[in-house]
Amino acid sequence: MRLSDSIESFIKTLLAQDEPEVELKRNELAEYFGCAPSQINYVLATRFSPDHGYIIESRRGGGGYIRIVRVVQTGSQRLMYLINERIGDTIGEGEAVRLIQQLLEQQLVTSNEAEIMRAAISAQALSIPIPDQIKNAVRARTLKTMLLTVARQNREQGGANNG
Amino acid sequence: MRLSDSIESFIKTLLAQDEPEVELKRNELAEYFGCAPSQINYVLATRFSPDHGYIIESRRGGGGYIRIVRVVQTGSQRLMYLINERIGDTIGEGEAVRLIQQLLEQQLVTSNEAEIMRAAISAQALSIPIPDQIKNAVRARTLKTMLLTVARQNREQGGANNG
C-alpha cells in the first residue's frame, strides 16, 4: 500500500472515533511513518482538502500543531456551493470524482448514485477524440446538471436517501 | 497465436476463476509477455472496451494499477443488445430518455437514479458549442458507461437481472 494511503487511513481512524477533529504534530507523525515531514503536507493537500470536506488549521514554532477539522454543512448548502461556486465552466475527472465522493460521505447520494455519476464523467464515457478542454467543459456541465437533479430530489424527499 | 490474443486469454483466465475483477500492473504484464507496455493499452482498448462489457479503472504514479471489471459475460443478450445494437455509437436525447424510462419500469434503477441519468445525457448537460454529431456520440458513450455501472451494481447486490 502507498505511504500516502497509510497516512490517510491513520488520520481517518483518529477522526472516526468520536471527535470531529484531530490535532497532531507533523514531525511526530512523519517519524512514526518514517518519512519526510513534507509528506504529511502532501497527504493533507491531496486527501484532506476542502473538496474532501476538511479544513486544516496549524501553527508553527514551539508547541506547534496541525489540526484537521471535518466540515459540517447542510446538504443544500453543499450542493449550492458546488453548483454556483466550486464547479466552474470546466473540471477535470479527478476533481469531479473527489466532489462526488464527498457527496457520498455526506450521504447526499447513495453509493449507486455516486457510481452512476462517476461513470457519467469518466474518461471512458468521454473517450471520443475531442480536446481535453471540451471534455472538461462537458464534465462541468454534466456534473452541475446532475447535482441540480440531486438538489431537487433532496428538496422533494426531505434530504433522505432513496432506495 | 498473436500476442494480443495471448494477453487477452491471460486476462480472461484471471477473470474466469472466481473474482469478476482483476487488478494488475501494466509494466509487470508487459514484462511477462516481453512486449511494450503500450501493447497492454492496445489489448484493453480492442478487447476490454465498454462494448465488450468491461469497465477499466486505473491510477498512475507510485503504486499505480489497472483494474479490469467484467460486467457481462460475452454473449449475455439483453445488456449487450442495449449497449451495442440499440445505443450504438450515437444516440439522441429522446431515444436515450425512452431507454432510461424502460430501465425504470423494469425496476433496474430507482427513480432518483433514472433522473440522474437523464440529467447526464440532457441537452443542458451538453449545452456547449459542439456539433450535434459529437453530442450524440458523447451521449452514447456516457449512457453505455452508466449502463455498465448499473449492471455491475445489480450483479454485486445479488440483483436478479438477467437478460
Place this chain on the structure above:
DNA sequence: ACTGATATAGTCAAAGATAGTCAGAAAGCG
C-alpha cells in the same frame, strides 16, 4: 523589549514510479 537559539510547520522543485496517447512501422490477409 530585544535578540538569538530552538522548535515547529510550509513551499516548491526535482526525482522516481507508474499509466496513457499517438504516429508510424511491421505483420497479416484478401
Place this chain on the structure above:
DNA sequence: CGCTTTCTGACTATCTTTGACTATATCAGT
C-alpha cells in the same frame, strides 16, 4: 498490392516521495 490489425517507441500526464530552503512561533538570556 492495398487495407486492416497489431506492435513499438517516443513523448506526455499523473501521482508519490524527498530534501533544501523558507516562514513563523516560543523561549531564554540580556
